[in-house]
Amino acid sequence: MHKRIKLTIAYDGTRYCGWQIQENGITVEEMINKSLSGLLGEKICIMGASRTDAGVHALGNVAVFDTHTRIPPEKISYGLNQRLPEDITVQKSEEVPKEFHPRYAAAIKTYEYKILNRTFPQPICRLYTHFIYYPLDVEAMQKAAAYLVGEHDFKSFSSIGGQTKTSVRTITALDVEKEGDIITIRVSGTGFLYNMVRIISGTLIQVGQGYRTPESVQEIIEKRDRRFAGPTAPPRGLTLIGINFTGNDDKIIDMGGQV
Numbered sequence: 001m002h003k004r005i006k007l008t009i010a011y012d013g014t015r016y017c018g019w020q021i022q023e024n025g026i027t028v029e030e031m032i033n034k035s036l037s038g039l040l041g042e043k044i045c046i047m048g049a050s051r052t053d054a055g056v057h058a059l060g061n062v063a064v065f066d067t068h069t070r071i072p073p074e075k076i077s078y079g080l081n082q083r084l085p086e087d088i089t090v091q092k093s094e095e096v097p098k099e100f101h102p103r104y105a106a107a108i109k110t111y112e113y114k115i116l117n118r119t120f121p122q123p124i125c126r127l128y129t130h131f132i133y134y135p136l137d138v139e140a141m142q143k144a145a146a147y148l149v150g151e152h153d154f155k156s157f158s159s160i161g162g163q164t165k166t167s168v169r170t171i172t173a174l175d176v177e178k179e180g181d182i183i184t185i186r187v188s189g190t191g192f193l194y195n196m197v198r199i200i201s202g203t204l205i206q207v208g209q210g211y212r213t214p215e216s217v218q219e220i221i222e223k224r225d226r227r228f229a230g231p232t233a234p235p236r237g238l239t240l241i242g243i244n245f246t247g248n249d250d251k252i253i254d255m256g257g258q259v
Helices: 028-040 073-083 138-146 196-209 216-223
Strands: 003-011 057-067 088-096 107-117 130-132 150-153 168-179 182-189 238-245
Touching (some): 003 028, 028 057, 028 073, 028 088, 073 088, 138 168, 168 196, 196 216, 196 238
Parallel strands (some): 057 238, 107 130
Antiparallel strands (some): 107 238
């Protein structure tokens, strides 16, 4: 009798070509599949909640897999971490119902985009923040962020390449805060389009630079055209913080594409 195991996974995405297996380079999914297959002695193919893009990090991505192993579910993480490289670590392993799929279960997903805003770069921050020397107006960024909260058609904030049926999404919270030299854009929602969080971040950065007004964000939403939004911010500043599964299965959604 097989069982379904859920993994909560943290990784530094710097050296990976994203989550999803592909031919042009090593990926997080590939590393976990190989390590799990070796540990359990059976071919394992995990199913992930979020297909993070190349260079994007995670503190709490989620994946599931089916197995016939007799190893206790909670012990799988210990054996797996001994086989994984040091930039990927399973934070928790647990058994879940066989019908549970992290990509289609109703959930709130939270990302943070971090900006290092100071005169000169800080080497130890270079892999996890986007450096901007020009002073950013955080208050203006906060005002702009407010226009994005709620249910909207986010077509202007999606790169070509998304395969979802609709570009309507719901952002449940979007905050912009500064602590020291670090500005954090924290966004939560029920699902995201391809590169949506990074395009939102790039747009808010332009507001902070004074290239756009906070009010212009409303117009960008209404245009439903990618050309009117800001640039796609670099991937290194983005981290998937975690996924909170609501358990409300009558609201099954597509969690969206790469971000």
